Amino acid sequence: MRRASTVLAGAAVPALLLAGCSAPWSHSPTDKFLDAVNDGDWTAAADQTTDPDAAGRWLADLDDSTGDTTLHLSADDGSTTATWTVPAGDEVTTDGTLTTGDGGKVTWTPAVFSDQLGDSDTVTYADDRTWDVPVTDIRNASQMSWTPVTVVSATKEADLQAVADAVRPAIPDFDTQDAASQIRNAGDGAVTLFSLRPEDAGKVADALADIPGVSTREEGRLLSGRETRSPLDGDLRDYWDQQLDKSVGWTLATSAGDVLGHKDPGTTDPVHTTMDLGVQGAAQRALDAEQRPAAIVAISPSTGGVVAAAQNGAADDQGTPAMTGLFPPGSTFKTVTTSAALGKGTVHPDDTVACPASTEVDGRVIPNDHDFDLGDVPMHTAFAQSCNTTQAMISRDLDPADLKNTAARLGLGVDFTAPGMTSVTGSVPETGQGAARVESAIGQGQVVASPFGLALMEASVANGGRMVTPSVIQGQKTTSDQHPDPLDPTVVEELRSMMRETVTSGTARSLSDIPGLGGKTGTAEVDGGAAHGWFVGTVGDLAFCTFIAGADSSEPAVDLSGRFLRDGALSQYTAGVAE
Known part of the structure; x- marks a missing residue:
């Protein structure tokens, strides 16, 4: 009131x-x-x-x-x-x-x-409300639907170990210590412990009913399938709620049941997303085999639609890192550094460049991964083999805003407002000559990006160097705070050739069996912890980013990408791709 x-x-x-x-x-x-x-x-x-x-x-x-x-x-x-x-x-x-x-x-x-x-x-x-309004994917398959759930609550009288034993068939890792902490903080009140889908409630309802201090109630919620859950589910649920609000009906009544006033709800159209449950499921299957926090985001370069956004349980514990987590992108950012240098004309793909084991640039010593030394090689080879030292040296000829502006042309560092989607792409600072510039050139220092941001970067490369505008709700407009000019088409062609070489004979050659795939590996150092692993790429009408926190190298991310890309569910996007 x-x-x-x-x-x-x-x-x-x-x-x-x-x-x-x-x-x-x-x-x-x-x-x-x-x-x-x-x-x-x-x-x-x-x-x-x-x-x-x-x-x-x-x-x-x-x-x-x-x-x-x-x-x-x-x-x-x-x-x-x-x-x-x-x-x-x-x-x-x-x-x-x-x-x-x-x-x-x-x-x-x-x-x-x-x-x-x-x-x-x-x-x-x-x-x-018309609770049965569905959320459907791009193929009109049910993505989220109104589902009855059993909400389980407990007071301080409850034996939490008995609760854990009772729900083990449905929740094998129920955290009794966390539940006890929540109950202590609630005092005499009841605390919601978890919610159960119908198939799980049926397994444990009888055992829970016998535990003093435990109560249950029935509710309904908009849920996705377990195998196709997404960090976007919460945003899609909020958007769905907003659509139902527009046609909501209501009843004002006495508690005895006498109706004082009533209005029937209006018609609400289904919510149609750009996602593909087949690709989403493939991403989730690949991720569920990984114990470290990991995520995959895939975008269609031709439409900007998010095709898949997935993360595993370890990442779920951190929120929505697939869409909003910010991490140093490591060598994946060489896509930006190389594009900036090519666009400026300070280096060309066939120019001979040095790739020593380490080099000192503006007072900052930059080593290659495991100190490999290629000597003098063509620029395209240095890119494919991920030479940190080469990137550090070519960054010296850039202007302070070149990395920031080039990244924005590919969507990185741009803020988007999209119905049904909360996202952060990343941040790239302006840097003068010195240690900060060198660190930025190899995706370290103050440069950060989200898996979503790097997937968008790859989609923009595949879109001819023109920034892709992302979306997740069909027919809804996305706005952005920047509208940068596209990259030079020649630069894009040269860059994509280098990305293809990265797969055919470079650091991602274990994926060389995948026709038409181009990409870039990345290992990002983290203070006080194991390095993050990345792989970003494009194949057919699919641009993607794979991220594993604490992987210690890019190899686990490359392997994870392989499991994802070789899944038959992706054939719609990769079929007919030339070598």
Whole structure:
């Protein structure tokens, strides 16, 4: 219940004034009661009744039972009119009766607000929604649907080890220590422990029912399938809620079941996403075999639609790192550094460049991974073999904003507002000559990116160097805070040739059996921990990023990418791709 923001026109003068029982300038208990009710001051309103305790409890409960419904009460000669404005803006009026007792105070009864209310009744509000509106993928397959769930709660009386034993068939890793901490913090209240899908509830319901201090209730939720869950599920659920809000119906009733007002819900169209459950499932299958936090994001370069966004359980514990986690991108950022140098004309693919085991540039010593030394090689070879030392040296000829601007042309560092999707791409600073520039050139220092951001970078490369605008809801417009010019087409062609060489004979050659695949590996050093592993690439109409936290090299990410790309579910995107 919210305070009414305006006084309705034509509100009657209180009965006691009209009856002449007091002078026009007096303020009777009835006046004070009406004013307090219309101000939402329940304590002050209750004080003007013959039973302040009962009135106070009833009015306080009204907040919980009617939510954001507002109330305005007027009186005229012993009759009242209550105007209830529900959240959708529709109004319901009810007629009640107001009498006074000792000292002119309002005789307390719920009938003051409606003659349909008995002494033990209250008013309730409920949204009426078309809960069965589905979320479907790009092939019109059901992606998320309204599903009954059993919510399990516990108080401090519950034996949590008994709970763990009871739910082991459904939740083998139930954390009793975490549950105990939550219950301690709740004091005497109950704490929600977990929710169970119907197939799991059936396995454990009987065992839970025998444990004191444990209770269950039935609810409904919009859920995806276990095998196709996504870090985007929460955002898609919020978008779905917003669509239902536009056509919501409602019921205002007494707690005894008498309907005071009602409106049927309107029609809501299904929510159609750009995702492909086949590709999403392939990503999830590949990830579920990895114990370290890991994620895969895939985007269609031709449409900008997110095809898949997946992460494993270890990543789930960190939130949504696939879409919003920021990590040093390591050598995957050489895509940007090389593009900037090619665009500036300071290096060309066939130019001979040095790739020593280590080099000192502007006071910063940069080594190659495991100190490999290629000597003098063509630039395209240095890229394919991921020479840190080469990248450090070519970065010296760049201007302070070159890396930042080139990254933005590929979507990295650009902020997008897309219905149904919360994302962060990354951040690339401007750097003058010195250690910061050298570190940025190899994806370290202050450069950070999300798996989503690097997938978008690859999609933009595959889109001819023109920044792809990402989306996840079909037909909905995405906006961005930047609109950069595309890369030079010649630069894009040269870059993609180097990415292909990375797969055919470079650091990702274990994937050389995948026709048309081009990509870039990345190992990113982390202070005080194992290095992160990356692989980004494009094949057919699919651009993707694979990330594994603490992998210690790029090889696990390359292997994980192979499991994903070789899954038959991707044939729609990779079929017919030339070598």
